Amino acid sequence: MLRNLFISLLYLTIATIIPMVCHATQVKIVAITAIVEHPSLNEIRDGVKDELIAQGYKLNDNLIVQYQSAQGNSANAAQIAKQFVANKPDVIVAIATPSAQAVAASTRIIPLVFAGITDPVAAKLIKSFSPTGTNITGVSDYLEIPQQIAFMKKIVPNLKSVGYVYSPGEINSTIVLKELQEQLAKQNINIIAIPAQRTADIPTAAKNLKSKVDLIYTTTDNNVVSAYESLVKVANENKIPLLASFPDAIDRGAVAAFGMSYYDVGRQSGKLVIRILNGEKPGQIEPETGQETHLVINLDAAKRQGVILPDEVIQSAHRVIGKK
Known part of the structure; x- marks a missing residue:
């Protein structure tokens, strides 16, 4: 028992x-x-x-x-x-x-x-x-657009025209475009937005910005990021500063980026x-x-794209690559 x-x-x-x-x-x-x-x-x-x-x-x-x-x-x-x-x-x-x-x-x-x-x-x-x-x-990953415009003006103080390549089918990009148009207009800055439906359309869209803009601004538009080297090529060949809202863009050839980590x-x-x-x-x-948010700088890209970066901008960067 x-x-x-x-x-x-x-x-x-x-x-x-x-x-x-x-x-x-x-x-x-x-x-x-x-x-x-x-x-x-x-x-x-x-x-x-x-x-x-x-x-x-x-x-x-x-x-x-x-x-x-x-x-x-x-x-x-x-x-x-x-x-x-x-x-x-x-x-x-x-x-x-x-x-x-x-x-x-x-x-x-x-x-x-x-x-x-x-x-x-x-x-x-x-x-x-x-x-x-x-x-x-x-x-x-929303970024305040006025802060982004202030960032652009630190790189190009006499900013008059901004180029923007985007995918019209990507809601993130169209929202940013609308806000850019509203905020830039308040400062009498023009924006030239070129749509690119497919990744294959990015090179042509980038070339359409030649001689028309003071800088090219890029966001995390997935099509654009996938063909980022096309934008870098146009920026280098035509001495147009390429700026971004995502930090890893500097490793791919952007002059500067201010955005989310x-x-x-x-x-x-x-x-x-x-x-x-x-x-x-x-x-x-x-x-x-x-x-x-981080500010990152690529000094080598700045040379290729004809940009002279103020010392205070360089010193305030979270990360700097290249040589002055």
């Missing part, structure tokens, strides 16, 4: 402990998708992963991170979204507007954290920067993912805007 009682207690103990152990070692799955691969978006992805690891998760142990790029194709983004939803991860992180819109259209249940989206309200992902009450939260946007997004994995509802988490 004592033996049977011992066995019964043993089974009861095992039945109690196993679920506790399984819960303690439960593997979390985070699925990350981006509309295209380029340095800024890759930095967001890496920042998310690094934040998860910094918070104690171990890749391929208690954390599985899935990643897929849509390679610049909206149809691919929709297919990836459906595939991720079918796999039922704990959280989906969608980088850039088209990918976030595709995921939002595919699920209202699985938590969605958007990242690197200029205007998530205009993209109809959220109604405001208040808790949504839905499955969506995230981090915007996309790695920090990723870390910030990763913190939201952690909160969801810890049990918070995404609809109760207030969407955020990126907090870290």
Whole structure:
């Protein structure tokens, strides 16, 4: 009888402990998708992963991170979204507007954290920067346009005309264009905006700015970033300063960039993912805007594009490459 009682207690103990152990070692799955691969978006992805690891998760142990790029194709983004939803991860992180819109259209249940989206309200992902009450939260990379214009005038003090190449189908770019038009007009600065629907159209669009502008301003328009060297070539050949709103542009040939640290946007997004994995509802988490901005300078590009940078601008930079 004592033996049977011992066995019964043993089974009861095992039945109690196993679920506790399984819960303690439960593997979390985070699925990350981006509309295209380029340095800024890759930095967001890496920042998310690094934040998860910094918070104690171990890749391929208690954390599985899935990643897929849509390679610049909206149809691919929709297919990836459906595939991720079918796999039922704990959280989906969608980088850039088209990918976030595709995921939002595919699920209202699985938590969605958007990242690197200029205007998530205009993209109809959220109604405001208040808790949504839905499955969506995230981090915007919105930059104040007056600050961007002030940055342009530091590089070209007598600024009269700005060139802007953009994809008309990319909402981030059209929103920035509208704000640029409004803000530049207040300062009697003209803007020449050239649409480029496809990546292959970027070189022709860039050439159309020759002899018409004092500088070319670029944002994280995915088509433009994918063909950035085309803009650099036109800027170098025609001595037009090329400026950007994303820091990694200087490594590709821009003179200067003032914008979000996309790695920090990723870390910030990763913190939201952690909160969801810890049990918070995404609809109760207030969407955020990126907090870290950097000014970066490429002195070699400045020489190629005929720009003399003031010492105070160089000294205020977060990072400087090249030689004066």
